[in-house]
Amino acid sequence: MATTTPLPNAAVIWGRTGAGRSWFWSLVASAPVFLAPLTSITTFIVLTAFHGSFSAFFAAVAEQGFWTICIRYGPQLTLRGIYAVAGWVAIQALLFLYLPGSVHSGQYTPAGHRLKYRLNGLYAWVITHAVYFGLSWFGFIDPGFIPRNWSSLIAAMNVAGLLAPLLAFVKAYLSPTHPDDRKFSGSFIYDFYMGIELNPRIGRDFDIKFFNNGHLGMMIWTLIDFSNLAYQYQNRGHVELSLILVTALQVIYVADFYVNESWYLGTIDIAHDHYGFYLAWGCFCYLPTMYTIQAQYLGAYDPTPAASNPCYLGIIFVIGLAGYLLFRSVNDQKHAVRMLQGRCRIWGKPAEYLVAPYTTSDGQRRANLLLVSGWWGLSRHANYLGDLLFSYSSCALVGSTKMVVWTYAIWMTLILVHRCLRDEKRLSAKYGDAWTEYCKRVPWRLIPGVW
């Protein structure tokens, strides 16, 4: 075990970046506020109206113009879609509020708060799916409701994904939960995009960010997959192995998330990212529409020869499973060393770590452990590598070279590479010498020997 020298108090600059940017760079950085909804709408149109072909879509846009295509084929906002999304949020809010769960502490915030979270996601996930299967079985709901009403659901989710950060923005000014944990960049648009409050709450316990990410975003993912399975069965009279395997991989990923929910409290989403458009729209709209493209595609179109080949599907499924196991094992090692204060074994040996001191804005000196053995001694973000293997395998199960099918994996590559860079900038400011020492001991960011 090595210990580094304490940092001066000037290191209290960690948390979300972005403060002090010029208005121009704030606008550039916030471009996803405009571009992200367009991406979700475009993908919907490509999938539903152009057989998943971007080139056919662009040819039509060149001929008729983007807005004509959007109006003709784009998502339609209907009362049915609005009621469905509002009902979904209300039911999940009730489960979040009233289901029992063990209470866990999050990480220290930049202002030195340590919040408590009641973790009942697994119960909520099981109940939500049991009710869906039960009501479908007894004929009270159409199990293929989601793909059948996808247009109005996407429209309503886009509206909700814009409303939520708007309300959070106003709340941050009028009624902040922890005023000392707010971060203002000096640009309204950037603050709307990346959020002002770190952990906005309604009352003492209703954590808006945790609910949005963990209970709205993750929960709907597997429901969309199952609904596409049902839709395929309704249309063809059977279900394809490719769609069963896509659903199985994603069920493993989502169930794992809820089984290990306390681990989520130490991730960037909950511990470091503020609640704005990026997280709100991302979990409300981007995740349900883009992470499920494989199920949407397979539910709607005939399988390709590759997707009908059990040998190909079996190999890809095993690679996806290996990605998931890597992801879980890396995340478990970090969680264990932080929870047990380093008193744990990694790969059969006592954990090796650096003690990294830092200062919160209340002036308190604190310290975290940076694991330098196990996966964390090979690469600083091996968990991202596991996630990438998993997401590329999910897409490969569709067996198509169409770009739209790969959007999820391409997105994961962009978001995780960007995360490596922005997280390390923050950690360098937070831990100073200790972070430099860690980077010397573990020089690779993602793939040992490559980057």
Ligand code: NDP
């Ligand atoms: P991590 O879980 O790796 O958390 C990063 C944080 O861990 C750092 O900010 C730092 O926090 C701490 N840390 C860094 N190095 C060490 C170390 N050596 N030892 C101990 N702690 C360390 O990253 P994410 O939150 O981004 O991702 C969590 C998981 O979620 C990943 O597996 C990722 O693949 C997945 N993910 C999935 C997404 C999806 O859309 N499906 C999107 C994003 C992530 P501190 O300040 O506390 O030191």
